[in-house]
Amino acid sequence: MDLVTIDDVRAAAERVRPHVVRTPLLAERWGDPDRPLWIKPESLQAIGAFKVRGAFNAIAVRAAAATDVVAYSSGNHAQAVAYAAAVHGLHAHIVMPEETPNVKIEATREHGARVVLCGAGQREAVAAQVVAETGGVMIPPFDDPNVIAGQGTIGLEIAEDLPGLRTVLIPVSGGGLASGIATAVRALCPDATILGVEPELAADTAEGLRRGQRADWPIQDRNRTIADGLRSQPSELTFAHLRQLLDGMITVSEDEIRSAVRELADRAHLVAEPSGAVALAGYRKGPIPAGPAVVIVSGGNIEPRLLREILAV
Amino acid sequence: MDLVTIDDVRAAAERVRPHVVRTPLLAERWGDPDRPLWIKPESLQAIGAFKVRGAFNAIAVRAAAATDVVAYSSGNHAQAVAYAAAVHGLHAHIVMPEETPNVKIEATREHGARVVLCGAGQREAVAAQVVAETGGVMIPPFDDPNVIAGQGTIGLEIAEDLPGLRTVLIPVSGGGLASGIATAVRALCPDATILGVEPELAADTAEGLRRGQRADWPIQDRNRTIADGLRSQPSELTFAHLRQLLDGMITVSEDEIRSAVRELADRAHLVAEPSGAVALAGYRKGPIPAGPAVVIVSGGNIEPRLLREILAV
Numbered sequence: 001m002d003l004v005t006i007d008d009v010r011a012a013a014e015r016v017r018p019h020v021v022r023t024p025l026l027a028e029r030w031g032d033p034d035r036p037l038w039i040k041p042e043s044l045q046a047i048g049a050f051k052v053r054g055a056f057n058a059i060a061v062r063a064a065a066a067t068d069v070v071a072y073s074s075g076n077h078a079q080a081v082a083y084a085a086a087v088h089g090l091h092a093h094i095v096m097p098e099e100t101p102n103v104k105i106e107a108t109r110e111h112g113a114r115v116v117l118c119g120a121g122q123r124e125a126v127a128a129q130v131v132a133e134t135g136g137v138m139i140p141p142f143d144d145p146n147v148i149a150g151q152g153t154i155g156l157e158i159a160e161d162l163p164g165l166r167t168v169l170i171p172v173s174g175g176g177l178a179s180g181i182a183t184a185v186r187a188l189c190p191d192a193t194i195l196g197v198e199p200e201l202a203a204d205t206a207e208g209l210r211r212g213q214r215a216d217w218p219i220q221d222r223n224r225t226i227a228d229g230l231r232s233q234p235s236e237l238t239f240a241h242l243r244q245l246l247d248g249m250i251t252v253s254e255d256e257i258r259s260a261v262r263e264l265a266d267r268a269h270l271v272a273e274p275s276g277a278v279a280l281a282g283y284r285k286g287p288i289p290a291g292p293a294v295v296i297v298s299g300g301n302i303e304p305r306l307l308r309e310i311l312a313v
Numbered sequence: 314m315d316l317v318t319i320d321d322v323r324a325a326a327e328r329v330r331p332h333v334v335r336t337p338l339l340a341e342r343w344g345d346p347d348r349p350l351w352i353k354p355e356s357l358q359a360i361g362a363f364k365v366r367g368a369f370n371a372i373a374v375r376a377a378a379a380t381d382v383v384a385y386s387s388g389n390h391a392q393a394v395a396y397a398a399a400v401h402g403l404h405a406h407i408v409m410p411e412e413t414p415n416v417k418i419e420a421t422r423e424h425g426a427r428v429v430l431c432g433a434g435q436r437e438a439v440a441a442q443v444v445a446e447t448g449g450v451m452i453p454p455f456d457d458p459n460v461i462a463g464q465g466t467i468g469l470e471i472a473e474d475l476p477g478l479r480t481v482l483i484p485v486s487g488g489g490l491a492s493g494i495a496t497a498v499r500a501l502c503p504d505a506t507i508l509g510v511e512p513e514l515a516a517d518t519a520e521g522l523r524r525g526q527r528a529d530w531p532i533q534d535r536n537r538t539i540a541d542g543l544r545s546q547p548s549e550l551t552f553a554h555l556r557q558l559l560d561g562m563i564t565v566s567e568d569e570i571r572s573a574v575r576e577l578a579d580r581a582h583l584v585a586e587p588s589g590a591v592a593l594a595g596y597r598k599g600p601i602p603a604g605p606a607v608v609i610v611s612g613g614n615i616e617p618r619l620l621r622e623i624l625a626v
Contacts, residue, residue, distance in 0.1 A: 041357070
């Protein structure tokens with residue numbers, strides 16, 4: 001299977017540069033002194049999450065001649081595709097499960113996208129139907145080399161800003177973010193330790209990498225974690241990247257995730273969603289090699305009520 | 314009186330570049346559509362506030378041959394000088410009032426600074442005494458051309474990132490931040506409207522600019538505002554800048570400041586201190602010309618308990 005290369009990531013960086021925030025790498029003074037903590041705040045992207053990077057790259061490569069794009073997502077990928085499509089003057093059709101919180105449906109519509117609601121478990125079928133009807137180009141959330149290369153631009157920026165990094169910690173769900181960042185970091189900082197982080201309640205990738213093949217956890221199990229952006233599982237393509245590139249996985253408890261959300265608010269001045277805070281939870285849990293450690297804060301889209309509940313403890 | 318020039322700001326930018334975060338200018342989608350909202354998040358600086366810019370520039374210019382620096386501050390300037398001194402291998406002596414919250418004293422000591430406690434109203438006299446004893450160089454919080462030029466590097470970055478800006482909104486206290494940013498923006502974007510923002514409870518600068526001379530509000534009046542970083546008053550030097558460069562002042566209520574802290578957390582994914590949120594409160598209050606508007610979020614150092622209290626409403 002062909003994996004994404006550093007050249008693919010470099011090409012993606014050229015394409016997405018006009019459209020994404022080049023997030024700063026923030027030196028934090030409150031980490032472990034032996035493992036200086038750096039934060040990459042992707043929560044500052046226009047839709048509040050890293051997903052714009054992959055969406056812009058995939059649309060630039062695959063929808064250059066198209067008039068319509070299609071995606072299925074209940075989360076940040078929906079808004080990323082809707083936003084990137086609007087910037088490029090394309091019609092976006094976003095398939096979302098009926099149970100999606102209204103605030104996320106409205107946020108997607110605000111970008112001018114058409115939202116197509118579907119029943120549970122129907123979203124891939126309904127998306128295929130929308131593609132057939134509209135002739136639109138499907139933009140998958142992670143199972144796509146262009147999406148992976150787009151997310152990899154984060155790794156490129158980290159290697160530019162901190163070439164001496166020792167460790168990078170990345171949230172893992174479908175694996176697009178981790179595949180992309182790991183591609184760039186492995187190429188540019190070959191001695192770095194690359195760690196994925198998952199909730200214990202959705203630790204299918206940790207199990208899969210131990211066994212050497214993808215593990216399938218029932219969705220009702222994965223849905224238990226508060227980290228609602230980390231309930232997907234890798235595809236064959238992303239799993240192949242993770243297997244080749246990751247040095248290990250750390251799994252974190254729900255309490256550790258909540259603590260990390262609090263720590264980011266109180267010490268880094270950043271509002272993170274639970275999925276965006278797991279890498280910090282992994283840094284706190286360890287073990288982490290001595291030396292500079294970069295934590296990806298992947299997104300900030302948390303419901304105001306949940307933020308208050310987590311902070312109130 | 315000689316005012317700071319754009320060349321001074323450009324020289325400052327060269328000096329501080331290795332030491333400060335080049336904060337991104339964030340396009341926000343939730344502002345007034347006729348006045349597209351951009352946020353400059355200085356809360357992401359190493360000590361959580363813009364003050365590092367002025368401190369690094371003043372120390373580079375004035376303490377190049379020194380071994381000791383002295384400052385008086387109960388707030389972000391204390392940590393900025395302590396941090397910049399540590400980076401340059403200088404001894405820092407920071408004079409703080411006895412009633413300073415312990416958390417701020419500890420944060421200053423963590424940078425390796427010596428903290429000298431003093432009685433209310435004694436800090437300038439005690440600082441002068443420390444200067445006499447140590448031969449240290451005094452780094453003032455705002456009444457210094459090098460500090461003003463350092464803060465002005467924010468304006469330089471804004472003009473680079475958004476040359477078509479129509480309005481910039483800046484918190485005003487001692488006036489160093491507003492003097493510096495206004496110097497850069499007036500030079501580079503001559504048609505921009507430059508607005509200062511103050512709490513109604515510490516609106517001495519709004520009154521002073523109306524009258525054409527500095528107004529003196531009793532400190533016990535100014536101390537009523539929750540925006541504890543905005544209780545100072547301009548010096549002759551900063552007032553001369555503000556009088557020449559500002560197009561107007563907006564004053565905001567305590568409730569409007571609290572609302573802005575909430576809005577930044579819930580919509581921009583940023584934790585701001587009340588002083589850091591006043592410019593957004595000013596944007597919401599207006600009047601603001603149509604066109605792109607930049608809001609300076611000057612700092613994020615809020616007590617966790619106060620953050621929770623404000624969010625809980």
